[in-house]
Amino acid sequence: MEKEIYALLNQQINKEFQSAYIYLDFYNFFEEKSLDGFSKWYKDQANEEIGHAWRFITYLHDRDQPIKLTPIEHDSQNYSSVKEILDKGLEHEQYISNCIRAIYAQADATKDFETMNFLNYFLSEQIEEEVNARNLIAKYNFVGETGVLAMNGLLQNSKDHEG
Numbered sequence: 001m002e003k004e005i006y007a008l009l010n011q012q013i014n015k016e017f018q019s020a021y022i023y024l025d026f027y028n029f030f031e032e033k034s035l036d037g038f039s040k041w042y043k044d045q046a047n048e049e050i051g052h053a054w055r056f057i058t059y060l061h062d063r064d065q066p067i068k069l070t071p072i073e074h075d076s077q078n079y080s081s082v083k084e085i086l087d088k089g090l091e092h093e094q095y096i097s098n099c100i101r102a103i104y105a106q107a108d109a110t111k112d113f114e115t116m117n118f119l120n121y122f123l124s125e126q127i128e129e130e131v132n133a134r135n136l137i138a139k140y141n142f143v144g145e146t147g148v149l150a151m152n153g154l155l156q157n158s159k160d161h162e163g
Ligand SMILES: [Fe+2]
Pocket: 016, 019, 048, 049, 052, 096
């Protein structure tokens, strides 16, 4: 495998675990406030991110590449509002979408067709992730900070989905 693609794919393992940490941090915020619909939602998101990490790990093994684990950068934050969390969630997913595009561009430039094919899943997945994040913001904009209980009720019924 070409060096730069390998480096990017290996880094993406860390970024997916970092995404899981960010969602875990969100989960803790809501769990502490007994907003169990939100906490369920972010627990599902965190687990989904670990699923994403596994996809990269498995792909690198399948391509006979070594896995190099690095520290996960994310400390617990003091979030001041639900809105801040929703905005940070969308911002992070947009960042991850750009990471996936950068790996895809490198795979394309070096004719790594297998990696392009592997990444197709993530191109679609990132659209879904951004849609989910934007939908939460749209709902929030409708109800405001005092309407989070109503949103919490909606999220209690959210479906589990695997990533
Ligand atoms: Fe992810």
